[in-house]
Each structure stands twice: as structure tokens, then as C-alpha cells.
Amino acid sequence: MESENKIKIRVENLTKIFGPKSRIPEAQQLLEKGENKENILKKTKCGIGVSNASFTVMEGEIIVIMGLSGSGKSTLVRCLNRLIDPTEGKIFIDDEDITTLSPNELRRVRLTKLGMVFQNFALFPHRTVCQNAEYGLEIQGMAPEERRQKAFTALEQVGLKGWENHYPHNLSGGMQQRVGLARALAMDPDILLMDEAFSALDPLIRSDMQDELIGLQQQLQKTIVFISHDLDEALKLGDRIILMKDGAIVQSGTAEEILTNPATEYVARFVENVDISKVLTAESVMIKPKAMASPEVHGPKSALRFMQKEGFSQIFVHDKKKQVIGLVSADAASEAAQRGEKDLFSIMQKDFIHVTPDTPAADLIPILADIPYPLPVLENGKMKGIIIRGSLLAALSERGRSSDNA
Numbered sequence: 534m535e536s537e538n539k540i541k542i543r544v545e546n547l548t549k550i551f552g553p554k555s556r557i558p559e560a561q562q563l564l565e566k567g568e569n570k571e572n573i574l575k576k577t578k579c580g581i582g583v584s585n586a587s588f589t590v591m592e593g594e595i596i597v598i599m600g601l602s603g604s605g606k607s608t609l610v611r612c613l614n615r616l617i618d619p620t621e622g623k624i625f626i627d628d629e630d631i632t633t634l635s636p637n638e639l640r641r642v643r644l645t646k647l648g649m650v651f652q653n654f655a656l657f658p659h660r661t662v663c664q665n666a667e668y669g670l671e672i673q674g675m676a677p678e679e680r681r682q683k684a685f686t687a688l689e690q691v692g693l694k695g696w697e698n699h700y701p702h703n704l705s706g707g708m709q710q711r712v713g714l715a716r717a718l719a720m721d722p723d724i725l726l727m728d729e730a731f732s733a734l735d736p737l738i739r740s741d742m743q744d745e746l747i748g749l750q751q752q753l754q755k756t757i758v759f760i761s762h763d764l765d766e767a768l769k770l771g772d773r774i775i776l777m778k779d780g781a782i783v784q785s786g787t788a789e790e791i792l793t794n795p796a797t798e799y800v801a802r803f804v805e806n807v808d809i810s811k812v813l814t815a816e817s818v819m820i821k822p823k824a825m826a827s828p829e830v831h832g833p834k835s836a837l838r839f840m841q842k843e844g845f846s847q848i849f850v851h852d853k854k855k856q857v858i859g860l861v862s863a864d865a866a867s868e869a870a871q872r873g874e875k876d877l878f879s880i881m882q883k884d885f886i887h888v889t890p891d892t893p894a895a896d897l898i899p900i901l902a903d904i905p906y907p908l909p910v911l912e913n914g915k916m917k918g919i920i921i922r923g924s925l926l927a928a929l930s931e932r933g934r935s936s937d938n939a
């Protein structure tokens with residue numbers, strides 16, 4: 534979901550060591566020598582929060598930082614807004630190294646570029662929903678009318694129109710988290726840092742919130758750093774995922790890359806129960822044969838010739854703008870040719886089933902069972918490829934873990 538290829542956040546060799554200041558250099562040295570977290574703690578009383586982490590986040594991307602409890606996710610994200618000062622390393626936001634900023638400059642970056650959404654909602658109980666949502670703008674010194682306007686817009690974006698004058702205790706957990714999100718969005722930050730933002734919610738509400746975040750993101754195109762210990766959440770939300778263990782990044786990549794090519798035994802075990810068919814998309818399993826109408830196909834005769842030459846029993850027909858407009862079978866083309874018909878329109882099946890490139894592979898299996906033609910993958914009406922059962926199953930098993938349903 535990258536809007537363009539611009540790096541928004543660049544983290545270089547970030548390390549955070551907690552503990553007595555005088556012991557930190559020693560802990561740092563041990564870390565560089567490859568000593569493990571437990572031994573460093575024993576020898577120096579210092580805890581390793583983050584260890585030599587480097588990564589980039591592209592503008593408009595949702596990156597999920599994932600790992601078990603204590604792996605360093607929160608420390609890493611708190612370094613990004615300097616709630617925690619890193620021990621070592623650089624953090625660039627829009628090419629500005631925020632580890633070197635003065636307190637005033639840092640305040641400016643926090644107010645203009647970074648919004649944070651917390652797991653525990655962190656709402657003020659004595660403030661109304663609107664007053665909560667406008668809190669950040671109030672601190673900025675924005676005039677009451679203007680900030681109210683922005684808060685109303687943000688609340689509408691998160692589906693809370695009409696709730697502006699209620700108090701948090703009148704709201705469900707999901708709604709309270711929407712207020713938390715609206716409070717961050719009202720500031721219109723470039724970057725949203727979301728620390729286990731949906732972890733306190735019931736599973737169904739949590740799933741709804743994930744869907745809504747994806748929807749909002751399509752509209753707003755923020756850069757989102759989302760922390761989660763939940764693999765399903767990471768797979769669903771992340772354009773890319775960073776997997777952490779003991780403060781270090783063990784792998785980063787798309788869900789597909791991580792699942793099909795785990796970097797270490799640890800990663801492989803972490804993802805071993807994931808059904809890969811839920812992660813792979815139509816785009817990654819489609820094939821691109823000539824089974825889409827070639828430009829020379831104008832009428833039944835040429836369509837038939839084309840199908841015979843390629844060994845197809847049907848083809849998709851597209852118009853001059855390359856929009857796929859129908860499906861013609863070899864039988865129908867043959868009969869029409871015998872009748873002496875000149876065009877394909879009267880024999881074309883117009884209501885064929887199709888999918889989009891991001892359709893999960895798991896959804897394709899039942900569709901393919903129901904249709905007698907290859908499943909076309911269309912993007913804005915244009916043919917990107919087709920899916921046939923054999924190649925889908927081959928792709929799923931080739932990439933490691935074939936779906937049980939397949």
C-alpha cells in the first residue's frame with residue numbers, strides 16, 4: 534500500500550540498554566561480542582531493550598512490529614518518538630535525525646509528525662469524547678472552534694459521529710479505542726504509532742477495528758507503525774512485518790516472504806501453524822497465459838482459431854481500452870461461426886465471476902470449484918492474470934504449507 538517509494542522512517546543500528554548508567558558501556562561491549570541478554574543482565578544488571586535494530590518504513594505503509602512479550606517492541610516504538618532515549622543508533626524521520634534534536638525541535642516533530650495510540654486507550658474520564666479527541670490540538674494552542682471542527686471530522690472518520698458529547702464511561706471498549714484513534718488523527722500526523730492498540734478488545738470487536746483501520750488507511754494513507762504480539766493481526770494488517778526476539782530483529786519482510794522463507798528456525802516455528810492460503814493473494818498465485826483475448830480476436834472465427842492454436846476451451850474478450858467485457862467458449866464460437874455471425878457480442882457471457890489481485894488464496898479454492906472457466910484476476914476491469922485449480926494448488930504446496938481445504 535505504498536503511495537510512492539519514499540522512505541518515511543529510517544532506523545540505523547538502534548540499541549537501547551536499560552540499567553545503571555555506569556554499567557551501560559560494559560553491557561554494550563558484551564552485546565557487541567554476542568553475549569546473550571540473560572548473561573548481560575547477570576554480569577552488568579543492565580537489560581537489553583533493543584539490540585542493533587535497523588529498518589526502514591516507506592511512506593503510506595503499515596509496518597507491524599511483532600514478537601513475544603519482552604522482545605523489545607514497545608521499547609523500539611518508544612524510541613521512535615523519543616519517549617525513550619536510545620543508547621545508540623540513529624532514527625531519521627523524513628531524513629531528519631531525531632536523536633539529535635533539541636527538546637523544542639523534538640516537540641515540533643512530535644506534534645506535527647507523530648501520533649500515538651495506546652493499548653489502554655488513555656482517555657480522560659472527565660472529558661467528553663470531543664474534548665478527548667481535541668486534546669492534542671488544545672495543547673498545540675489551537676483556537677476552540679477550529680480544534681472542535683477537526684475533532685468532529687476525526688470522530689466521524691472513526692465512526693463516532695453523534696457521540697461527541699458523551700463521556701468515555703458511556704462507551705464500549707471498541708468505541709473508546711476509536712476515540713483514542715480519533716485523538717491521534719485529529720492532529721493529522723504523518724505517522725501513527727499504535728502500541729498493541731487493539732489488544733485489549735474482544736476478538737470480534739478487534740477484528741472489526743482491524744478492518745476499519747485498513748479501510749481508513751486506504752483513505753488517509755498514513756505511515757503506520759503497529760505493534761502486536763499477535764501473528765494473525767500482523768498478517769492481516771502489515772504491508773511488512775518486523776519480527777523481534779530478545780531485542781533484535783530476526784526477520785523483516787512481507788507476510789508471504791516470512792511465511793515462505795523463514796530466516797531462522799525461530800521464525801519457522803513462530804509461523805508454523807499459519808495457513809499459507811490465507812496469506813497468499815490471487816496476484817501471487819495467478820498465471821499469465823494468453824488466455825485473455827488477443828488483439829487479433831474480432832469475431833467467432835478468429836476466436837476459435839486462437840483457442841485451437843493455444844489449446845483453450847474459452848477466452849476472455851476485452852475492448853479497445855483493455856477492459857475485460859466477457860467470456861466466450863469454443864463451443865459458442867464454433868456455433869456462431871457456422872451461423873455466419875461476425876462479432877462476439879451476442880455469444881459472450883458477460884456476468885462471469887472474477888476476483889481482484891488482493892483476494893486471499895484461501896477464498897479462491899471454493900470459487901474455482903463452482904465455475905467452469907479459469908478465474909480471471911481483474912484490476913480496474915483489466916486482466917492481470919488467471920487462476921486455474923492446478924496451478925493454485927501447485928503454488929500453495931510449493932510455498933510450504935498447502936491448505937488442508939485444498
Ligand SMILES: Nc1ncnc2c1ncn2[C@@H]1O[C@H](COP(=O)(O)OP(=O)(O)OP(=O)(O)O)[C@@H](O)[C@H]1O
Pocket residue numbers: 551552580581582583600601602603604605606607608609762
Ligand atoms: N524501563 C525499563 N527498565 C528496565 N528494563 C526495561 C524497561 N523497559 C523495558 N525493559 C526491558 O526491555 C526488554 C524489552 O521490553 P519491551 O517492553 O520493549 O518488550 P515488548 O516486546 O514490548 O513486550 P510486551 O509485549 O510485554 O510489552 C524486556 O526485557 C524488558 O524487561
